[in-house]
Amino acid sequence: MPDTAPAAPWVLHPDRALPADPVTRPVARQILEATRTLPIVSMHGHVDAGLLSRDEPFGDPASLLVVPDHYLVRMLVSQGVPHDALGVPRLDGRPVETDPRAVWRTFAAHWHLFRGTPTRFWMEHVLVDVLGVTERLSAATADAAYDTIAARLAEPGFRPLALLDRFGIETIATTDPASATLADHAALAARGWGERIVPTFRPDAVLHVDRPGWAQDVALLGERAGTTIGSYRDYLRALEARRWAFVDAGARATDHGHLLADTTPMDETDAAAVFAAALRGDVDAAAARAFSAHMLFEMARMSTQDGLVMQLHPGALRDHDPHVLAVRGNDVGYDIPVATEYVRALRPLLTAFGHHPNLRLVLFTLDEDTFSRELAPLAGVYPAVRLGAPWWFLDTPDGMRRFRETVTDTAGFANTTGFVDDTRAFLSIPARHDLARRIDAGYLARLVVEHRLDLDEALETAVDLAYGLPRTAYARPPAGTVERATPAPGSDRQVAGA
Amino acid sequence: MPDTAPAAPWVLHPDRALPADPVTRPVARQILEATRTLPIVSMHGHVDAGLLSRDEPFGDPASLLVVPDHYLVRMLVSQGVPHDALGVPRLDGRPVETDPRAVWRTFAAHWHLFRGTPTRFWMEHVLVDVLGVTERLSAATADAAYDTIAARLAEPGFRPLALLDRFGIETIATTDPASATLADHAALAARGWGERIVPTFRPDAVLHVDRPGWAQDVALLGERAGTTIGSYRDYLRALEARRWAFVDAGARATDHGHLLADTTPMDETDAAAVFAAALRGDVDAAAARAFSAHMLFEMARMSTQDGLVMQLHPGALRDHDPHVLAVRGNDVGYDIPVATEYVRALRPLLTAFGHHPNLRLVLFTLDEDTFSRELAPLAGVYPAVRLGAPWWFLDTPDGMRRFRETVTDTAGFANTTGFVDDTRAFLSIPARHDLARRIDAGYLARLVVEHRLDLDEALETAVDLAYGLPRTAYARPPAGTVERATPAPGSDRQVAGA
Amino acid sequence: MPDTAPAAPWVLHPDRALPADPVTRPVARQILEATRTLPIVSMHGHVDAGLLSRDEPFGDPASLLVVPDHYLVRMLVSQGVPHDALGVPRLDGRPVETDPRAVWRTFAAHWHLFRGTPTRFWMEHVLVDVLGVTERLSAATADAAYDTIAARLAEPGFRPLALLDRFGIETIATTDPASATLADHAALAARGWGERIVPTFRPDAVLHVDRPGWAQDVALLGERAGTTIGSYRDYLRALEARRWAFVDAGARATDHGHLLADTTPMDETDAAAVFAAALRGDVDAAAARAFSAHMLFEMARMSTQDGLVMQLHPGALRDHDPHVLAVRGNDVGYDIPVATEYVRALRPLLTAFGHHPNLRLVLFTLDEDTFSRELAPLAGVYPAVRLGAPWWFLDTPDGMRRFRETVTDTAGFANTTGFVDDTRAFLSIPARHDLARRIDAGYLARLVVEHRLDLDEALETAVDLAYGLPRTAYARPPAGTVERATPAPGSDRQVAGA
Structure with missing residues (x-):
């Protein structure tokens, strides 16, 4: 069977992941070529900062x-x-x-x-x-x-830092807990890598009050913030302080993993009561859920003050099998997506801050059913909202194609952030960006050959998706628009625009 | 970069929105050509009747x-x-x-x-x-x-009426509140436009009892019906009278915007109690929702008597941002789709009237997840049900393609209504019908080149979708099958067929 | 219009249902050809065993x-x-x-x-x-x-048995109630057809305790098992005995039609109480639902003991129109899909048995929204789970294509079972398998021409999907791994692996 033998030697085909029909492929090639030499902007990933800092x-x-x-x-x-x-x-x-x-x-x-x-x-x-x-x-x-x-x-x-150059990575964001020392980032900055390797503020561990180990994590948060957290007010102050520490270390964004997208705020007294109960170890699941939702609202409020882009990743039911969790711990493949509701869930946050000039809320999903129904309509009207790249189980050739085919109608291109790789597999970063550029090139080529877009527009859009949009989506607000002084929590829930 | 310059001058490509592969495109062109000179039948839109009547x-x-x-x-x-x-x-x-x-x-x-x-x-x-x-x-x-x-x-x-000719619009339906005077339609009819420009009965304002202004709208409804509405029974009588007034003015259909598709009927005494409470301004959200559902059931019952086609548009959460609503009012872009359930929701209505020869229920959705799961299976068995065109956020090239790809398997073509443009942008009516015809031509061409349909069948189907189906879907019942005499409300809930 | 005349005579095009573009089609043809002479393995269908046994x-x-x-x-x-x-x-x-x-x-x-x-x-x-x-x-x-x-x-x-040869059917599974005598299968076995025509254990009638006729069906179940069922314990024993009788008759699998995928187990005392109440005719809908869920859990437990593959078909709301049900009975077209949740619903079952070497759970759905979100992620990690073929309203050219496009990313090919035809239309069995092979060939060809898969891999995979996977998915466990001795019900809920 000579025609079924694998290609020898093993090579990557230059047209891989491009549409195959003979009309579309040459256009897709031309569009892809426009992005070939662009640097990689990797604004959401899980490469360990220590790996980069040690550079072993x-x-x-x-x-x-x-x-x-x-x-x-x-x-x-x-x-x-x-x-x-x-x-x-x-x-x-x-x-x-x-x-x-x-x-x-x-x-x-x-x-x-x-x-x-x-x-x-x-x-x-x-x-x-x-x-x-x-x-x-x-x-x-x-x-x-x-x-x-x-x-x-x-x-x-x-070695890791040499690979940053080899891979053409202009900026890479790590993901770091709220209590991170940021020592690796400081060490990297001291060696001149501070602009290129930036942290991301991920406070999940201290926002979900029924998590095992929550109290210890809150204590550590206080320690890092140079204070002792005895009350809800202390807790907010510590979070605000740590966010500014991340800003000072170059952070552009926060990142939030929640089961639900719920952002319903609580009264300050109610929130303080849940917090106090949680410190005593006496909190039920419903109160914990309500507090998590409240804290998403608070995170948005803080973003309007410190300008950190807010990334929300809801909808993963973590550790589906408790036996596996007990034996292997987290992150071994047992997180499973569930149906996720965004429209009612985000209404409190968007009503309060959806037109605020300092908020950028980047939404991700594991539930592609929400692409056309919920996410594109929200991103297509609220100035604060952008759609993140297809995430996790959807960061695939066909998943990324379906994303463009379902959200572009209502959200266009400019309300998406371009690609983020979301990976802890450092060596795969170029592969992932390459694949995303190929899928976008194929989608844009289809618009061109169907005469729904002119070629010059497609070329410009391809460059935006690969480079321009991730840079602007994760840019710091203009100088002077965010201020370090901390107003009283919950005091600034007015919408700016409308 | 000469090949990226925009085409000069700006022209529409004759093959726009047709599949690009060289096998499918010529077939799609041939199918599209079969619809090129067909008139436009625009049975659901939001062009203002006054605009047409004034003809300025x-x-x-x-x-x-x-x-x-x-x-x-x-x-x-x-x-x-x-x-x-x-x-x-x-x-x-x-x-x-x-x-x-x-x-x-x-x-x-x-x-x-x-x-x-x-x-x-x-x-x-x-x-x-x-x-x-x-x-x-x-x-x-x-x-x-x-x-x-x-x-x-x-x-x-x-001018508007001249454009009706230029655009080849055979019939256009406007959307009019239950309390409309229909004066514009009368004026148009007096000038010979009565067959061509018809009203649509849209009673939302008087069916949702917790709407601000509901009581005034009910009073106005009574006034238009020549009565005073003091009770639920008066209210039903007024609705019936107004529906017949619309029939007399040429109306083919009613139109219903509800958050939910629920059609659960209430006992007449319960409905009367909610109505009375609403008149007193003393109704809660749950009762209002139940009453809205009940009235959908009643609208279907009335349709079996007066033969008006019933159009249901559920699933838009209106005015997502209350600040924007307060400052700008409705319809400025802040209506967002939510997941919508049809199977259980429509069961009461379909059990009662799903086989009634006088009922035609046209279902629309903003939730494309229901295309293959709920809508096609319902339309593919109940004689009363037809599927409306992809609506609003889904009336796009790829949305319309996905509609055909997911509903045709189970509902075929004959259980869909063909295209409705649903627009208030009068000048865009030809563009919208043109796009729909192109997408349908592309879908049919794919069936042909995949040898799933013969070309003669595709040509006939294309004409049906563009012209035949909207005409028959919105046709009046045969003479003698509907009668003006009004039976007691709720007295005729028997299924005709099965 | 000469080019619109139907082909005369009526023939099947050799390229039907293959992608039409000129690059992909020849590759699809080559892949399809690799499956052309493979036998049909029909492991889930509804052909009547009596029809085969009588062979009239x-x-x-x-x-x-x-x-x-x-x-x-x-x-x-x-x-x-x-x-x-x-x-x-x-x-x-x-x-x-x-x-x-x-x-x-x-x-x-x-x-x-x-x-x-x-x-x-x-x-x-x-x-x-x-x-x-x-x-x-x-x-x-x-x-x-x-x-x-x-x-x-x-x-x-x-005649039916001659057609088995003409159609190249290697194995065909019928669907039989838990109380089936299996006399037709015995008669067929006596004539040497025992390996080729096998029963499937379908206990729905005795698991849903609020079904009309449930008590009589339970009595009949006892009779077939040679016992009188007076208690929950008797009932479990009878089910276990009947499952072994099916195993002895060649059965490979059980099949379960439930509205919900819920598998939450009950305490044995609670289950016994519901069972006793049901025998007295005194059970409410909530208790019946809970018992159905519990029994799915028990069916999985029994599968770990007798090695029957467990097939789950949730999400059909049966007999949507009660008038039609009353006049025509079941299965006349009024079953309608509803949204179905799998991730939380299956958690109890998978936590207990998801790594058990004797369990194979084959999941089907009528809700394609769960393909990428729930089903592929579950099948892509739990060793016990396989995805069945697209079912019922989804066993269509485009439905099967969407299935591959959405589940392969996360579940690959090996976590699917290949095609099952699920039909009672005996003469259509070759048509259904032929169509499935064509769609798979087209999907694999696309991967090849997009350089996402080598041709030799595609050819091997096509053979797997058409023949290898259904054979292995429905194979009996290795000798010695299942044992006939019946442990106490509910005593063996430990997970084997992890």
Whole structure:
């Protein structure tokens, strides 16, 4: 069967992920070419700041590419590969596979499972383009690939900061808890990387009052803010102080993972009562939910004061299987999306701040049913709202295509932020941005060949999506429009515009 | 970059919005051609009857094309253009931009925001094809376009009734409150336009008992019906009388905007009690919702008696931002779709009247998730049900394509009504019907080239969708099947068929 | 209009349902060709076991192809054809059309209604390819087609068992109530068909305690199990015994039709109390719903013991119109899908058994909104979960395409079961599998021409989807892994893996 043999050697096709029909493809190529040399602006990701600050060589292929990638681990688990065989650590310290070559072989032997998935697309890019693997992955080629990768990772040019240059990354945002010391960012800034590597304020741990460990996290928050948190008022002050510390460290944005998008505010006395009860360890789930919603409202209020862009990621039911959670901890593939309501949920926040010149609210979703029904209509009228890139289970070739096909009608392009990669897999950052640019090029090409857009407009829009929009969406407000003085909490809920 | 320059002069491409692949496009062209000379049947729209009756020249370009178009206004607002700058009036009488040329320039300078949106498609058609603008809109070309349009609007051939001929509009339905005098329609009828311009009975204002101004609207309803409404029974009688007045004025249909599709009937005594309480101004939200649902059921019952087609438009959460509502009033872009349930909601109505030969219930949605799951299955079995065209945020090239791709499987073509334009932008009516015909031609062409439909069938279906189906869907019942005598309310809830 | 005339004679195009663009189609053809000679594995259908066991000639064309096909009947009803005219029997014994030729003529005269629907695609395949009809169906050709079909059905080669060979059906599963005698299967096994025709355990009638006739069905269940059911414990024992009887008769799977996917277990005492109340005829809807959910959990537990694959079909609101139900009974086209939640609903079951090596849970849906949001994420991590083929209103060309486009990203191919036809229309089985193979070939071809998959991988995957996956998804567990000894109900709720 000669025509079914894999291409040898393994290469990336220049037209990958572009529409195939002979009218659209050449236009898509031309549009893609307009973005080819643009830098990467990576304003939302989960690369560890310490990794960049230490700037040490990466470890072995398995611990770099397999063990921490929950997209990859979940697929192997779904087909019966135990977490142990993949070297995913256990909280109880019982043994798991520790030989990276064994883990790698297990992954390679199951390469066929990833057919049609974005993991396949990204990993192929990483292996071929970044790491120089030359044969398609399989049980037979596993060892050769392992050796190639390991050798490459040992080269000086493959240390993290060198890769920032190699990848053309102009700016990269990390994600950091509210109680982060920001020491890594300070160290990087001292070496001149402060403009290029910025933190993101992620306060989830201290906003969900029924989280295990919440009280300790609040205590740590106080410590970082140089105070002791004994009351709700202290808590707000500490959050405000920490947000400004992040601003000073270069942060552009906050990030919020909530099950619901609810933003209903509470009266200050009610909020203070829930907070006090939570400190006593005496809070029920309903009160905790209400407090989380209230704090989203407060985060928006604080954004109007300090100008941090507010990113909201609702709709992931975390840790679906409690047994897995108990044995493996979080982030091993068991977060599952649920239907998410935005229109009523965001009404309090948008009524209060949806026209405020200092607020930019970037909405993400795992529920694509909301693209045309809720998200595009909201972004298409409220000046504060922008739509983030398709997230997580939707950051796929067809998911990103459906995003453009459903939101552009009502939100246009300018109400979207362009691509964010949202990844902790550092080596896959170019692959992810490359894929997004290809999908956008294909979508724009379709508009052109259907005579719904002129080619010059498509070229300009492609550059916007790849570069201009993420830069402006995450830009700091103009000088003088935000002020450090802290007004009383809840005192400024008036809408600016309308 | 010569190949990125905009086409000069500005023209509409004959193949716009048709599939681009070289196999499908010629078939789509052939199918489109079969509909090219068909008249427009516009059975659901919001053109003001007074505009047609007065038949005066249109005003300036801005007040015609910009200020009243909430699709357009909402996009500009979303990117920070204040309503004031667009001349959208304030209820408090404070000043807004009154220079139409200034408003037009603001719009023209933001033309790029509409890339990829249906507003772009429709407006391009209006500007180029209807109004003769020859250069692509931009800040630089704004004044020239303004002058071209203004000159064109002053021509006698551009008065409203002349445009009905120019546009090939065979029938146009306006939307009129239950208390409308119908004087404009009477005046038009006196001049021979009675068959061509028909009213639509829209009783929302008197069905939602917690609406501000409800009691006054009910009083006015009584006045129009020549009675005083003191009881629920009077109210039903007045509604029935007004519906017959609309029938006499040529109406084909009623139209109902409800947040929910609920049609649960109440006992007559309960309904009377809610009505009485509402007259006293003493009704809560739950009772008001229940009464709205009940009245949908009653509207269906009345339709079985007077033969008016019943159009239901649920799922728009009106006036999302109360500040904007207070300052600008309704219909300025802040209505946002919400998830909508039809299957359980419509069960009471369909159980009672779903097989009644005099009922035609046309369902619309803003929630495309219901296309394949709920709407097509209901329309594909109940004789009374037809699916209206994709509505509002979904009346877009890709929205209309998704509609056909998801409902045809289960509902076929004959259970849809063909296109309705639903617009208050009179000059855009040809653009909207043209776009719908193009999308349907493209969808049918795909069926043909995939050998799922023969070409002769596709040609016949295209004519049905463009012309035959809207005519039959909104036709009056055969003579003798509806009768003017009014039975006691609620007395005729038996299903006819099954 | 020569180019609009239907093709004469009526033939099936070899490229039907393949993508039309000239780059993709040849690749799709090549992929389809790889599946052309594969046997049909039909692991979920509703062909009557008695029909196969009796192996008598089929009846007339109408009673074979029209009357029992609820897809077809519902479309005709929706356009005003009465059930009576189609010969759909009435429960009250009042007369309906009994002349099969008259029924057939009514169907043929409405052939145009099926344009764009899967009924059209399947029926065309049956009429042309299986039955040798040579002119497109219409009022004019109805009689000739009737005669052709009637003659064909009288041939010995058209008896049911002969058709199994003609159709290349390797295995076919019927659907049988929990109280089935399985006599037809025994008779078939005695004649050597036992491996090829297998039953499926469908206990709905005895799991929904508020169903009319439930108590009698439970009594019959006891009788079949050789016991008297007086308690909840007896009931569980009888269910377990019957499941083993099905295993002994070759069954591979159970099948469960529930309105909700809820799997929340009850305490044994609570379950016993509901059961006892139900036996007394004293159970409310909420208790019945809770018990149905509990029994899904119990069915999963039993599957871990006897190895039957568990198929779950939630989300159909049965018998939407009670008048039709009263007059015509079930399954005449009035089941309507409703929005369905899986993530929270399945959590109890998956937490308990989601990693159990003996459980395979095959999920189906009528709510395609759950494809990317809920079903693919669940199947993409839990080893026990597989996604069934697009079901019922979604088993259409575009529905199946959307299924692949939305679930492959997260679930890949290996977490799907391949196609099941789910049909009671025996003659349409080849048409349905053929269509599924074509859609999968088209989807895989797109991945190839977009350079997202190599051709050899696509060819291998096509064979998996058509043949390998249904075989392995419905395979019995390895010998020795399931055991007949019955532990105490509810005693084994521990998760095996994680």
